Amino acid sequence: MIGAPHLVSxxxxxxxxxxxxxxxxxEIVRTMQRWHVSAMPVLADGDRVVGMVSEADLLPKEEFRDGDPGRWTQLRRLADLVKAGAVTAGDLMSAPPVTVEAGATLAWAARxxxxxxxxxxxxVDEEGALRGIVxxxxxxxxxxxxxxxxxxxVRRDVVAELFPAPPEPIRVAVRDGVVRITGRVTDTxxxxxxxxxxxxxxxxVDVDCSLLGPRRHPDLDPDLPDVGMTAPPPGAVGAG
Known part of the structure; x- marks a missing residue:
């Protein structure tokens, strides 16, 4: 029903x-400075991504340059001390890399x-080869x-699909990404x-769904009010 979501690609x-x-x-520092990036993927044969090097991986070399770390620091920050002594991308990189495929949804990438x-x-593609960065x-x-x-x-893929023949026109307005849906429907x-x-x-960004049920007919149901229903906010739980 809903249109196809945007993909990472x-x-x-x-x-x-x-x-x-x-x-x-x-070389890593010069490349970061030249291209104004703070992290880069590390590639093996076939452009397969095997790790990532970031500024955080480089900083331990400066942090521990002048000092001789005590035993407590050695025990707690062994990985940083190893990177402080590293001189190549293969030794500095964080591995295995966290990657995403081009066909993944934006929601999945965000997660x-x-x-x-x-x-x-x-x-990456199915073989793990680099195709871009997000x-x-x-x-x-x-x-x-x-x-x-x-x-x-929203009109095409939500309203028209769920309410093909509403008793009155349903209005959809959007302002700054906030959707407001108003009108009357047969099935609340x-x-x-x-x-x-x-x-x-x-x-x-958000949804205000203020749809009401059909108008009552005083001659037929004088004691019944208009039936209205407002969608509960995200995460709301009904009373048992």
Whole structure:
């Protein structure tokens, strides 16, 4: 029902500065400075990504340059001390690399970044070869989507599918990514479904789904109020 989600391939950067295992410490620093990047993938044969080198991997060399770390530091920060003595990308890199495939959704890439606490992901093919890189800022590009574009998708893929013959016209308005759906529907049980599907449309910041049931007829049901239903906020749990 909902249009196809944006994929990593839609927002990734295709031209990537990368390193080979044998790149020296100073080569790495010069490359970072030249290309204004803070991390680079390390490649093996066939452009297969085998690790990542970031500024955080380089800093231990400066941190421990003048001092002789005590035993407590040696025990707690052994990995950093090893990197302080490393001189090539193969020794400095963090491995195995955290990667994502080009066909993954942006939501999946965001989950991987959050889980592994990384700011960028090398994009690889099925063989693990480098195809691009995606960053946090790339994943946020969907929120630049035009409001009317979002509204059109909600009308077409949510409202028209769930409520093909509403008793009154259903209105969809979007402002700064916030979707507001108003009008009357025959089956109010579908209102929470509409809210959930609208929230899944890419670029949507929030949803106010204020759909009501059909108007009452005083001659037929004088004691019944208009039936209305507002979708519960995300995470809300109904009373048992």
């Amino acid at each position: 839609d927002v990734m950067t295709g031209t990537v500065v990368a390193l080979r295992r044998g790149a020296t410490f100073k 991987i970044m959050a889980l592994h606490q990384v700011k960028r992901l090398p994009v 960053s946090r800022s790339d994943l946020l590009k969907v929120f630049l989507r035009d409001d009317e574009d979002i509204a059109g998708e 049980a579908l209102v929470p479904v509409a809210a959930r599907l609208a929230r899944a449309v890419e670029g949507v």
